[in-house]
Amino acid sequence: MLVDRLRNISNCLPAGVQLLAVSKGQPVSSIRALADLGQCHFGESRIQEALPKINTLKSRKRLRWHFIGRLQSNKVRSVVRSFEFIHSVDSLVLAERINRISGEENRLPKAMVQVKFREDPTKGGYLPEQLLDEWARLLELPHLKLVGLMTMPPIGLGMEERGILFKECRVLADKLNLQDCSMGMSSDWKEALQAGATWLRLGSTLFGDRSKYFNNHTDITKSN
Numbered sequence: 112m113l114v115d116r117l118r119n120i121s122n123c124l125p126a127g128v129q130l131l132a133v134s135k136g137q138p139v140s141s142i143r144a145l146a147d148l149g150q151c152h153f154g155e156s157r158i159q160e161a162l163p164k165i166n167t168l169k170s171r172k173r174l175r176w177h178f179i180g181r182l183q184s185n186k187v188r189s190v191v192r193s194f195e196f197i198h199s200v201d202s203l204v205l206a207e208r209i210n211r212i213s214g215e216e217n218r219l220p221k222a223m224v225q226v227k228f229r230e231d232p233t234k235g236g237y238l239p240e241q242l243l244d245e246w247a248r249l250l251e252l253p254h255l256k257l258v259g260l261m262t263m264p265p266i267g268l269g270m271e272e273r274g275i276l277f278k279e280c281r282v283l284a285d286k287l288n289l290q291d292c293s294m295g296m297s298s299d300w301k302e303a304l305q306a307g308a309t310w311l312r313l314g315s316t317l318f319g320d321r322s323k324y325f326n327n328h329t330d331i332t333k334s335n
């Protein structure tokens with residue numbers, strides 16, 4: 112049951128490590144159930160799916176929304192208005208756009224820079240050297256609070272290799288004086304935890320399988 116899964120995961124988390132419940136593909140009823148158990152942080156990766164859910168739950172003032180998907184430039188304003196955290200800042204151009212729009216909207220999103228530590232054509236992200244080159248310019252953006260790095264290993268990478276990759280992310284975050292590392296999903300969160308993650312992004316191991324039905328930008332709120 113949800114309550115047992117939440118308790119089992121929470122019991123493994125040391126101080127300073129937080130659970131981000133990835134609610135993409137999950138109905139509002141499941142988010143409510145977790146919120147009733149005290150979970151505050153929820154992650155969504157598709158804006159069309161997220162906005163109706165956030166709107167439905169807006170009376171729950173304790174909820175904190177994290178955007179974890181690839182962020183298209185025409186969606187930045189919606190994300191800045193509705194999300195407190197953005198885990199997927201993957202270029203200077205995107206960071207500058209978020210900064211400009213956050214200024215206009217009078218917001219200060221907490222941002223994590225997505226970094227790619229291995230070749231992976233299926234994912235966005237900074238290469239570590241590129242991030243170091245542009246770091247000073249990112250730091251100059253006043254309407255974006257840089258709090259950490261986010262990473263996702265390539266699909267198919269072995270568990271031991273994942274542990275090594277996560278450690279590289281921790282080392283880079285420390286070098287940049289960033290507290291947070293958003294890393295670890297359902298299959299590899301123990302390796303991420305071991306390597307120094309501060310945000311574990313867990314979907315299926317927490318909620319159960321995502322429904323295919325929800326993968327179509329269907330209006331989730333109607334299912335309740």
Ligand SMILES: *Cc1c(COP(=O)(O)O)cnc(C)c1O
Binds near residue numbers: 133135179316
């Ligand atoms: C879907 C998703 C997750 C959660 O995946 P699970 O394997 O279900 O835990 C985490 N991070 C990102 C960026 C995602 O898109």
